[in-house]
Amino acid sequence: MKAIRNIQYGAMVFFGLLLGTSCSGLLDEPLENEQIAEGTDYTQTQNMVLMLYGAYNQLYDFGWEVYPTLSVRGDDIDIGGRGDQPLFAQADSFRYDRNFWAMNNSWTSLYSDLIYWQGAIEEIQKYEAAGANVTTAQQYIAEIKVMQGFEFLQLARLWGRILIPTSSQPSELLNVELSSFESVMQHISALMDEAIPLLPDVRPNQRSDVRGGVTRYTALAVKAMANLELKNYPAVADATGQIINSGLFILEPDFYHLFKLRGKLNDENLLEFQYSDYGTGSGASNKYLWDFFGPTSWTPARSGSSGGWGFWEPSMKYIQFMLDRGERERLESTVIFTPDGITDLRNAYPDAPSWISNTTADGDVFNNSVRTKFYSGKHYWPSTMLTAGRTAYGENKNFTVIRYAEVLLMHAEALTSGATSSVMTADAAVNAVRNRVGLGPLSGVTLDQVLDEKFAEFAGEWGIRFYDVVRHDRTAELSYGGRTYDAGTDRFYPYPLDQQDLLPQLRDENQ
Template sequence: MKLTKKIKNITLAVLLLLAAVGCSDKLDEPQLNNNFAGGTDFTNTDDMILSIIGVYEAFQSRGWEQPLLIAVRGDDVNAGGLGDQQDFAETDLFNYNKDYWMYNSLWENIYVDVITAHTGMEQIARYQEVADAAGQALGDQYIAEAKVLRAIMLFHISQVWGDVFIPTSSETSELFDVETVPTQAEVMQHISDQMDEALPFLPNMRPNERQDLPGGVTEYTALAIKALANQELGNYQVVADACSEIISSNKFSLFPDFYELFKTPGKLSDESILDMQYSDFGQGEGDRESHLYAPYGPQGWTPAVDGASSGWGFFEPSMKFIKFMLDRGETVRLETSVLFTDRGITELQTDPNYATLPAFVSNTTRDGDVIEDYARALFASGKHYLPSNQLISGRTAYGSNKNFNIIRYAEILLMYAEALAQGATASGMSADQAVNLVRTRANMPAISGATLDQVLDEKFAELGMEWGKRYYDMVRLNRTSELSYDGRTFSADKAFLPYPQAQVDQFPILGN
């Protein structure tokens, strides 16, 4: 049974109490945060799985604004204009409004979900008090899984704000006693340490090999997050070692079709290390687990399947990214990453260097969806696009049934290659071999003697539009001149968003 199906079948009482946590406006309501299992009978250890399912449910319940805000500031993507979210567009231009609702929503809701992870761990520990040896071991695994989900949420929020809180329990009142907000370096070290704690208890398999919770986190998810945290810290030997463990396991491989990787055929592939999973459960109506993908979609299209809904046009691949890809001779990665409008193609061709374009640069996708001109943007994100002919009959919402990739094996290969280019050593494959695996899938020629610049270019091409990875790479490596493009001016003081004013009002330490 898929994890999404298990979440769907979770008991009504747990769902209702989780909803109370998820809808909480404040972090200072421990009575909501501490008891989503309600009057649970902790002697019934068969129900222990419900606590970890509750943590997964919280983790996957991303508001549409959360990944959008995390990702918008890189030179790979622009905010769509002419909408009712002007402060979102201003954020893309590095003009920040601490009162903007998106900032507070991202901060508050991620912390609510982090607290939910702590609640789940505490509930599991209560089951373990009366469980037999097998139940205690299973509880250790579930707690380790919750630590991993908590870690990636803390990772994202620290990338956005730098210095952030590190909750240590479900008692949110402890945050009011914090005397010093942990630095970004301390948060990343904490994440790395947490992954070391979790690793011994996690399944040694790919996420898609799990039978109990298919797609759930495993040992390799923890290693990937450890590598990400140490990459932020500049601990490149640790990065190389963690990535090397994933690579040498021989459990992962690149999905052969880059275009379909981000669509239904690529769901829970052997490339997947961490996804948020969504499903229509194979039915055209009724229950569904979903993410709102409309913000990424074109405002106007003529879908191959009549009735399929369009999007909002809030997220636009940049002209800089498109020209970068064309200059490299990219084919399938560019076709996959960008949905073109005729207006966008015309604008691109005003540059004489791009007057003649490859045939795949078209406003009609290979699946027959026609991307019409619309006011907010020239292009839309192809990585957040599900062809209308892959929608389950009866479903019309943009991207319905699509998973949301967070960490892919391709990123592990490129992190590994970067770590070696930064001076780390490893006994496994070379940096060239790692980069060339990614390039071969993209129908790009092999390179030799991969430099740091070449690896970073490969990351730009491979990971564009994904979770702001390009932006955070440029900030991390102090290559921020790349972020000053198309009228934008980046300065070091713009690396992090300002704390939301609503949070400063609750936690004055944030304003110190």
């Protein structure tokens, strides 16, 4: 928690160093603001760390609407709302509206971060030139490059051809040419190669300066993700193999608790966004807007705990897929049922097991809702885990971003797609993930089995399912429940209309 306090303070100081409108003003006037740091005494090298704290604060202040925009299009998730979020529902069905506010906000949120981080790098370089420790300065810059790489990945997954800022001045975006999806992935991989040797050789939760911060293994994971999109499977196998071979990471034995209190700064996590109420019942609290995932009606075990909006719904298709596999632990941890949802499930799946209930393992009861039949268990924080005095849904919950299970299954995906590795076989990687939830081992695993395992493991997480089936041209899976996916037009969102008005490069771009 000390690290979060430091990050928060550092961000405040960083903004104080920027005269005029900061890069977060992109949300209002994306191309008219400049970062100007005047009057800063760069010989006060002890202040350089504030640039790093500010960078982490920006990362953890991840725009809440970016996540559903990234993640809603897979067959693992349906949008809740029953009509009161029509543009999200349209996106879920591959009917994209250029005026959709969430798409525009996602664009500006991600570019705000990237330009902010470019400014932080420029400031660190000034401290370095004024005599700051070179090794420390280069590590800070490397950490920020990993943040940039992660968000470049998200932008390219959303829009394909994107702009790569090279300056902290937003107006410079006018002069940047669009880079192809493949070029962006290559850029990310190269950024990670620059960063990896300069980063701490530890697990994130082993860092003492910024506990839970970026390490070389975070960078290796981002590199693997970028090369997976490039179908450069040898590079994926190499990057994931280095993580596996480090011996630093283990799978949390309890899948349910991985996403609860025990999951905060867990040995499985390579990247997580950190939030805290600082252990106090009132006062300062940093939290993600978990309300998006929360129930519109529930009977919490701790009376007075708040609910949410009910806009995020695991799909019936996913539930039936898991039941057909005989899965319980991952299904119970991923899906929370309502009475109406249970009725619909039993009508569609008469052999649904008796253990399915609308009462969670921690005693919270999820009631019927006009918006959704099912809720996300991975984004659920039991009311009994709230700090006494706190009532907001999900308060004190971290957001898991990259975990070791994904590293293992990326490794297996690379091997079943033609790569080789002396570190771990595809069978061993898949079976490690299966063993955690009590499933028997597989032998001679195929790519189909790897993708099924990823479907089971990562439902509702970061759009992984959507990007997997698109990457492997298995998009027939996405045409379900009245949806029809067109591989020629539906992979990327159109550029937001507001951004086309500002950036001429986007206006004539056809996707």
